[in-house]
Amino acid sequence: MRTVRTLAAALVAGTALLGLAGCTAEETPSASSTSSPSQNTSRSTGSSTDEDTAKAPAEAGTSFRTATVIRPGQSGTAQASTGDYLYWQFPADAEDRTTVRATVKLPDAATRHGSHRWQLDVYDGLRRHQACRYGSNSKSAPAGAASVELSCALRTVRAWSEPWANDPLPGAYYIRLTVTDAPDQDLGLPVSAEVSATTDDVGGASSVDGSLAEPLVPASGPSVEPEDGWSSGWWSSRWLWTAGGAALAALAGIWGYTLTRGNGRPRHVPPGL
Known part of the structure; x- marks a missing residue:
């Protein structure tokens, strides 16, 4: 559960990064x-x-x-x-x-x-x-x-x-x-x-x-x-959105892998099997 909580926090941080990228793109000098x-x-x-x-x-x-x-x-x-x-x-x-x-x-x-x-x-x-x-x-x-x-x-x-x-x-x-x-x-x-x-x-x-x-x-x-x-x-805010999306995809992949591989402990095998 600690691993899941850690990855969830990382995913939230990635989402914040993507939001920051959007804000940066909108804050053009005026x-x-x-x-x-x-x-x-x-x-x-x-x-x-x-x-x-x-x-x-x-x-x-x-x-x-x-x-x-x-x-x-x-x-x-x-x-x-x-x-x-x-x-x-x-x-x-x-x-x-x-x-x-x-x-x-x-x-x-x-x-x-x-x-x-x-x-x-x-x-x-x-x-x-x-x-x-x-x-x-x-x-x-x-x-x-x-x-x-x-x-x-x-x-x-x-x-x-x-x-x-x-x-x-x-x-x-x-x-x-x-x-x-x-x-x-x-x-x-x-x-x-x-x-x-x-x-x-x-x-x-x-x-x-x-x-x-x-x-x-x-x-x-x-x-x-x-x-x-x-x-x-040569430069646009698409670079920021692309970087944020890549970070979120990587975090989501790690989280999904952790959930599907289990906790790594051997399961109990009933006697006689």
């Missing part, structure tokens, strides 16, 4: 993010500090090659004209889930001649258009509206993918903001725009086997990587 209806928590790369705010870019690129770099959790602003194509760039690593938001302050209502439809598009490092899991990435603003707000919640970035798949991969992601429908008389009117990308690390639940040799970033031109570097999918 920082304040921009306020939003979903109140997402940013990764450590999205730290919102006075220094980051001071360095926030106040312009946008006009193409993929000249896209202005912003960090997750950092806002980028720009003054432009209705009809311009505005581009920003941000990094996204394996197991990241990003939500992109944009706010456009429209020209004065007295100068407009009708409604304006704005659209927010996101492209990966291969310049493939990325679908939104949810959000309003295209919205029409009535003639009297002062602003329009857009959002796009992207799919989780995977460390690796089959060549035929369209999964989002680690690397640079591009934001494109433009008006898609407006009266010709309104083209050229001044607007101001603000965009942000808020990133959550969803952990090992979305990890996969394999990883890219290199993240998909521009060969030349502006680019930025996460503050803690590219993980490329």
Whole structure:
């Protein structure tokens, strides 16, 4: 019975170890993010500090090659004209889930001649258009509206993918903001725009086997990587769960063997047998 009690205690300890692994996986570094209806928590790369705010870019690129770099959790602003194509760039690593938001302050209502439809598009490092899991990435603003707000919640970035798949991969992601429908008389009117990308690390639940040799970033031109570097999918909380599960399986096997082999003493044999 002492052996059984000892093994039972060891099994309980193994269970606690597995629980600790789960807690460790969930306690990813986080920082304040921009306020939003979903109140997402940013990764450590999205730290919102006075220094980051001071360095926030106040312009946008006009193409993929000249896209202005912003960090997750950092806002980028720009003054432009209705009809311009505005581009920003941000990094996204394996197991990241990003939500992109944009706010456009429209020209004065007295100068407009009708409604304006704005659209927010996101492209990966291969310049493939990325679908939104949810959000309003295209919205029409009535003639009297002062602003329009857009959002796009992207799919989780995977460390690796089959060549035929369209999964989002680690690397640079591009934001494109433009008006898609407006009266010709309104083209050229001044607007101001603000965009942000808020990133959550969803952990090992979305990890996969394999990883890219290199993240998909521009060969030349502006680019930025996460503050803690590219993980490329080599580490995830699945390692903790795997180790905890292996420990529990080993303890369960020892316990089962002890129960089935008996106490090792010879059984009493009745006389005459």
